[in-house]
Amino acid sequence: MVGTLFAILLYLATLLFVVGVLYRIRVYSRTPAPLKIPTTPAPINTGGVVLRMTREVLFFESLFKANLWTWGLGWLFHASLALVLLRHLRYFTEPVWSWVALIQPFGVYAGIAMLLGLAGLWVRRLFVERIRYISTPSDHLMLVLLMVIAASGLLMKFLAHTDVIAVKGFILGLMYFNWQPLPAHFGLYVHLFLVAVLLLIFPISKLLHAPGVFFSPSRNQADNPREKRHISAWAKQLDTSQLGPNDMGNAK
């Protein structure tokens, strides 16, 4: 019964996550950027933009310039989360890919590091006056949500084990529409429920920073406005209306 409810919840959450994020990406990519506004000095060609974006996404270059504490804690959290997610791939493939098997122990440490990073970020949010001022209840709850997900996962690893073979069976069952029971385990229920919540709120919350960063004009534009005319469709219409019949002769 609980297994069925979780199956429905996870299907729904995954569907809304995928549809929601794709919809957002579609909106971002279809909204025109009428003016060249890279924060300069900026790369002068596309290759440079790819490098800039890579540094931004992998190393949080701008945040590094801004504040070492926020950068350290934020990067620790994100890098650990990435490792933890990769570690979880073992629940989704049979047989487990060899490199996923290889990173398993690191993934465990990453789980702890992720929790520490989140805790540090929350301490900052609670006790640094400026950051507390700008925080909304949802900012705090988001950290709590992620911390409980991490903590419940670690709990199952270290204290109250669950039947991971059965969990894997359940997940593979979801993937191949061959449904299997979910082990009865309170920690697991909490973990899966909150992951579903995270997926659900992703496309309607500040978690949109993940796809958003790739569409940020101040970061993804090349600095070449003199060399190439940049014009959006709606701005182009103003040009056309400006050209009178007399101008057409001149333009030849």
Added chain:
Amino acid sequence: MSATITAPAYRIIPIIPALKPGAMEDSKPFVANDKIQEALGFPGQLVEDWHDRAIARMGELLGKYRSLKVYMDACVHCGACSDKCHYFIGTQDPKNMPVARQDLLRSVYRRYFTLPGKFFPKLVGARDLTREVLDEWYTYFNQCSECRRCSVFCPYGIDTAEVTMAAREILDCVGYGQKYSNEIIGKVHRIGNNLGLPGPALLDTLEGLEEDVKEGTGIDVRFPLDVKGAEVLLITPSADFFAEPHIDSLIGYAKVFHATGTSWTLSSMASEAGNFGMFIGNYEQLRKIAMRIREAALELGVKRIIVGECGHAWRVAYSFWNTLTGVGDGADANDRFAMMLQKQLDHRYKQPMHICEFTWDMIEQGALSFDKEANDKHIITFHDSCNVARGSRMGNFAGGQFEIPRNIIKAVANNFVEMPSSTTREQTFCCGGGGGLLTDDLLDLRVKGALPRMEVLQQVVDEHGVNFMACICAICKAQFTKVMPIYGFDRRMIGGVHQLVSNAIRLDNK
């Protein structure tokens, strides 16, 4: 009002100030009257249905500007920007933290355009658009100089300038415009420049300048106006025509053109480089003001367009002119609008070109020579102007906007000192008067906003005896001339790079 304005104390160690909520809630510029508003096609007074119109306009802007849409969604309230704004540092008002300023608009965006904001407004900090919120927008979006310093540090590149521009555009559309900026835009359209200097007066001024330079140097340096067939059209801020110290840089440009034998002209139709359309975030005004340069260039048949010392004007020229008017290169062959002009321009040169790029090219080619000793009385530092530093470029490589002006200073003077690196180049602090805030009704804000720059200037004054701060922006020059005395500096400490060029350049009678 100005009698009571004093400079805030320097921070002993530049620590992040404690918050003083509400410190600047009474600082707001004069509201534009109906005559000023209507001249730009905005409603004269706050309209009855301002609420619906504001939300509708916000929706339109979200659909037209990817920057606004992404920036509204992406902020995670990490606080990276929170201590980066000069107005926050100087005023300690938490609503002058870039993220808090953005949130004034973002809270309304969330309420009307996002699901969580519609259903759980308190949870995500969403607010109804009330009259109080609208007034708060007017107050605090007129305390941002659109300098983009925050965007350097944001992990998503969120640029508060874009948010401020959107907010001001919404305010204009509901009839709640700012007097200073909108009055100036009216003058550009009516008279041709921000200062309202009509053509005959401009001609008089230029003739007077020719006499002054003749008297000073014995050489006939020309200041041509509306000369058809000139090689270069110079577009410069109108302050260069009579404000101090701006005029000394204009003399510098003229001497450079003279010494290199370049035929050039000013235009009475386009006697203004400044473009306050950017400050108010209105694309149509931005474009309309820029179109005067296109028209002047076509009419005069010039081959090159060079821009004088003006920060936001150079951002508009460098980053936007090609888009707005076709002044640039690389338009589609079937782009008739742009090709009309681009076929006329000489593409062996950058179009448009900054006067510093021109002068530096000439120095590198050996076409100019200097008596550097003429500047020996100055120990010089360089203030990077925000729009040049973070919204434009010079030369062929990223960061040329930092190197080229410094190279010129070092070529024309012997004593050059840098201010601390956390306050120069892309991390430079705004002068405190940019973005349409250079008005006396905001003097208190301007003085406080200058604090971070004044602190480090004091440092190099104490350590190295600096007595001249060069810059390449008309607004910086005007702002510092006004606020530096309040901090106990001589107002003549601020000047242009081409003022230094002018002091040292060797001229012969051509």
